[in-house]
Amino acid sequence: MSDALNIIQDPTLTYKQELLALARLGESTDDSLRYSDAYYEAKRKGALCDLNEGVMPYRPRYICPDYTLLFEKGCRFLELDPPKDLLEAVNALEIFYCHVPSITSFPVYLGDLDKLLEPFVIREDRAFAKKVLGLFLRNIDRVQTDSFVHADIGPEDSVTGRLLLELTEEMQLAIPNLTLRYDPEKTSDDFALACIRCMLKTAKPSFANHRMFVREWGERYAIASCYNGLSIGGGGYTLPRLRLYECALDAESPEDFLARELPRHIDLQLEYMDKRVRFIVEQSNFFKTNFLVTEGFVKQENFTGMFGVVGLAECCNYLLGIENKKKGFGMNTEATDLGLRIMDVIDVRVKAHEAPYCESYGHRYRLHAQVGIDSDGMDDSPGTRIPIGVEPPMLDQLEVNEKFHPYFPTGTGDIFKFEETWLRTPEAILPIIKASLARGLRYFSGYLENNDVVRVTGYLVKKSEIEKLRAKKQSLNNVTVFGMGAQDGGHALDRRVQQHDESSGR
Amino acid sequence: MMRAPVAKIIPFSNVDGPGNRTSVFFQGCTFNCLFCHNPETIHLCKSCGICVEKCPAGALSFDASGTVVWNSTACVGCDSCIHVCPHDSSPRVRWLTVEDLMKEIRRSAPYIDGITTSGGECTLQNEFLIELFTEVRKLGKTCLIDSNGSFDFEADPRILTVSEGVMLDVKAADGAWSNILISHTQELVLKNLDYLLSVNKLHEVRTVIFPGRDTENAEAVRTVAGHIGSACPYKIIRYRPFGVRERYQKLLGEFETETEYAERFARLARECGAAKAFVV
Ligand code: SF4
Ligand code: SF4
Numbered sequence: 001m002s003d004a005l006n007i008i009q010d011p012t013l014t015y016k017q018e019l020l021a022l023a024r025l026g027e028s029t030d031d032s033l034r035y036s037d038a039y040y041e042a043k044r045k046g047a048l049c050d051l052n053e054g055v056m057p058y059r060p061r062y063i064c065p066d067y068t069l070l071f072e073k074g075c076r077f078l079e080l081d082p083p084k085d086l087l088e089a090v091n092a093l094e095i096f097y098c099h100v101p102s103i104t105s106f107p108v109y110l111g112d113l114d115k116l117l118e119p120f121v122i123r124e125d126r127a128f129a130k131k132v133l134g135l136f137l138r139n140i141d142r143v144q145t146d147s148f149v150h151a152d153i154g155p156e157d158s159v160t161g162r163l164l165l166e167l168t169e170e171m172q173l174a175i176p177n178l179t180l181r182y183d184p185e186k187t188s189d190d191f192a193l194a195c196i197r198c199m200l201k202t203a204k205p206s207f208a209n210h211r212m213f214v215r216e217w218g219e220r221y222a223i224a225s226c227y228n229g230l231s232i233g234g235g236g237y238t239l240p241r242l243r244l245y246e247c248a249l250d251a252e253s254p255e256d257f258l259a260r261e262l263p264r265h266i267d268l269q270l271e272y273m274d275k276r277v278r279f280i281v282e283q284s285n286f287f288k289t290n291f292l293v294t295e296g297f298v299k300q301e302n303f304t305g306m307f308g309v310v311g312l313a314e315c316c317n318y319l320l321g322i323e324n325k326k327k328g329f330g331m332n333t334e335a336t337d338l339g340l341r342i343m344d345v346i347d348v349r350v351k352a353h354e355a356p357y358c359e360s361y362g363h364r365y366r367l368h369a370q371v372g373i374d375s376d377g378m379d380d381s382p383g384t385r386i387p388i389g390v391e392p393p394m395l396d397q398l399e400v401n402e403k404f405h406p407y408f409p410t411g412t413g414d415i416f417k418f419e420e421t422w423l424r425t426p427e428a429i430l431p432i433i434k435a436s437l438a439r440g441l442r443y444f445s446g447y448l449e450n451n452d453v454v455r456v457t458g459y460l461v462k463k464s465e466i467e468k469l470r471a472k473k474q475s476l477n478n479v480t481v482f483g484m485g486a487q488d489g490g491h492a493l494d495r496r497v498q499q500h501d502e503s504s505g506r
Numbered sequence: 507m508m509r510a511p512v513a514k515i516i517p518f519s520n521v522d523g524p525g526n527r528t529s530v531f532f533q534g535c536t537f538n539c540l541f542c543h544n545p546e547t548i549h550l551c552k553s554c555g556i557c558v559e560k561c562p563a564g565a566l567s568f569d570a571s572g573t574v575v576w577n578s579t580a581c582v583g584c585d586s587c588i589h590v591c592p593h594d595s596s597p598r599v600r601w602l603t604v605e606d607l608m609k610e611i612r613r614s615a616p617y618i619d620g621i622t623t624s625g626g627e628c629t630l631q632n633e634f635l636i637e638l639f640t641e642v643r644k645l646g647k648t649c650l651i652d653s654n655g656s657f658d659f660e661a662d663p664r665i666l667t668v669s670e671g672v673m674l675d676v677k678a679a680d681g682a683w684s685n686i687l688i689s690h691t692q693e694l695v696l697k698n699l700d701y702l703l704s705v706n707k708l709h710e711v712r713t714v715i716f717p718g719r720d721t722e723n724a725e726a727v728r729t730v731a732g733h734i735g736s737a738c739p740y741k742i743i744r745y746r747p748f749g750v751r752e753r754y755q756k757l758l759g760e761f762e763t764e765t766e767y768a769e770r771f772a773r774l775a776r777e778c779g780a781a782k783a784f785v786v
Contacts, residue, residue, distance in 0.1 A: 393517065393518075394517075394518055395517040395518060395613065395614055395617065398617070421520060421521060422520055425520040425521075425525075427524070427525050428518075428519075428520035428525050428526040428527075429520075429526070431525055431526045431617055431618060431619055432518065432526055432617045435616040435617040436617065438616070439616065498518075
């Protein structure tokens with residue numbers, strides 16, 4: 001049976017999912033973008049992974065349009081005037097979203113929704129504004145059917161922000177993903193507590209370290225897709241990953257890995273990124289003709305390449321001969337220290353590399369702790385995370401995270417699953433988040449153990465939708481299938497639960 | 507140097523006072539409450555050795571002086587030792603100095619609002635606590651005491667000068683039921699209740715509601731409500747058999763108290779003046 005026939009006969013795919021799968025199949029028939037033999041060899045071994053980005057990039061992976069421009073001057077291509085009231089604003093956004101490409105063909109960044117809509121919301125009666133925003137969220141959930149669709153709020157409190165939280169709780173939708181840009185000086189405790197309550201019940205918003213992102217990107221940064229830091233008016237060209245465990249398999253010792261195998265693989269991934277970025281900018285149409293570029297919603301110089309890594313934990317455990325992961329990376333200083341040395345080598349080497357078309361970032365790519373894909377199974381944990389199921393008590397886990405998160409301007413994060421008493425005491429979670437962000441944590445996600453909407457590795461799915469796929473029915477959300485794979489292969493929903501009394505790991 | 511027997515340290519707890527707190531549980535208690543959830547904290551270890559041979563991980567042994575010692579790295583946390591101990595004790599107790607304890611508290615300090623000392627009965631370690639609290643306060647953190655009320659705070663109020671207050675358990679009204687339930691009278695507990703109120707150091711009061719014990723529950727709740735009024739929160743706690751010694755589960759109940767039933771007593775408490783009474 002041909003691949004195309006497989007796709008069109010798969011009962012779990014919706015029409016749109018079939019279309020996207022067929023497009024990918026079509027793209028794969030071209031081979032004009034070629035890499036070195038060493039690259040293909042490393043890819044075959046599983047040490048490098050291109051995340052199935054497709055062989056012929058016809059758009060950057062992630063695009064973060066500057067929606068304030070749409071509101072200031074409208075869009076000629078889409079024949080939209082600047083909106084004059086809330087209905088027009090929401091309508092303009094809904095139309096615009098359908099024309100923002102990405103690796104998934106869905107918009108991965110919906111804008112800073114509270115800032116964009118607040119001027120319109122405060123002119124309306126609260127109940128009317130809530131009704132409009134509710135329909136807006138419903139439109140996003142049913143039209144942009146992919147959990148990598150992401151909206152941001154904060155750091156300041158706002159009427160819009162509060163309404164979005166209320167609606168998120170009431171509607172229990174997996175889409176869009178949501179982030180609070182948290183700054184202890186700009187975000188009131190009261191707003192942060194409202195976000196924590198909503199996060200426990202719906203797995204969103206997550207807390208982003210606003211100060212850290214501003215230091216790296218300036219004020220105008222977006223959190224897109226899972227937890228990816230990027231520039232507003234820019235984005236990410238490509239995101240391949242080093243699968244560090246597989247990278248280490250041919251190393252004779254930790255020292256051999258640091259001196260030889262690791263740099264070799266870093267260079268191969270840089271080769272892939274350089275060629276791909278050049279192709280997107282020089283060969284494909286996107287930066288020449290797309291209205292997002294020609295009308296200034298994004299600028300090519302605000303894009304960068306995202307250098308991804310996964311499986312640091314398994315890599316360190318393998319190199320040190322640690323078989324019991326309960327005593328490995330995250331719980332064991334030697335393994336954690338080796339992890340830091342590995343990250344230093346990656347950081348220094350990637351920063352030393354002159355990258356094409358990354359003008360706004362000193363011609364450099366930026367590191368990303370990739371969140372894992374369903375086929376990783378238990379071999380490579382997301383980014384630098386401690387393997388699921390062996391996480392130590394929360395304090396220990398946070399301390400490890402705080403050491404690794406600063407390496408990754410284009411995103412990393414960790415997820416904490418709480419038992420139900422924490423819902424009564426959000427004020428017990430806030431000091432934890434505050435302290436951890438101040439000490440280097442980049443991104444904090446949480447949810448209650450018994451929710452339907454749960455955070456898998458970075459994105460949200462409904463457990464009830466996974467059950468639909470298991471029953472061979474269709475799920476509107478493109479990402480549900482990844483959630484099912486991550487649950488089966490990576491036990492991604494079995495992470496440790498934070499009890500009401502978190503015992504010491506020692 | 508002064509040392510105290512520490513049974514357990516919980517770096518993050520959301521159920522031992524306001525916000526996120528580090529809870530320190532001391533070994534040894536002045537009461538013997540039938541419904542105690544962690545009866546292994548009641549007595550100090552007698553080094554009888556019964557648990558030593560039952561440890562599957564070889565984590566327990568005798569030292570040269572014949573004292574049972576615990577190897578925390580070898581321990582796999584199976585709890586066999588506390589289940590076989592006939593003396594309501596545990597071999598997993600560490601005798602720590604204030605500085606030992608501060609090392610652990612300093613680690614969690616950035617993430618917490620304060621600490622809560624509990625037990626067993628932590629006021630058995632009064633001198634130790636005074637020193638500990640003095641140090642913790644230097645970090646700008648608050649210190650709460652979780653107590654059964656068997657320490658005479660009025661006779662020696664020094665600890666209160668370095669603490670935000672006391673979370674007091676009032677388990678029964680005075681009388682026969684008190685003698686059965688906690689093998690003690692309530693005289694000192696109630697005196698403490700009044701004294702702590704008068705010096706504004708009563709953080710909250712808690713009473714456990716037992717299934718089917720209409721009279722005993724009502725008497726306890728009326729007593730407390732009559733004393734505290736609306737001066738502090740009053741937590742009505744549902745009895746849960748988890749962890750309770752089996753022989754006492756037979757007497758007190760093998761099922762937890764229904765929420766509805768507990769709500770009845772929260773209402774009663776409010777009717778008797780304890781405006782801030784609620785079920786947890
Ligand atoms: S813990 Fe109990 S059983 Fe073990 S030595 Fe001490 S008193 Fe004996
Ligand atoms: S819990 Fe007790 S019996 Fe079990 S391993 Fe630890 S010391 Fe031994």
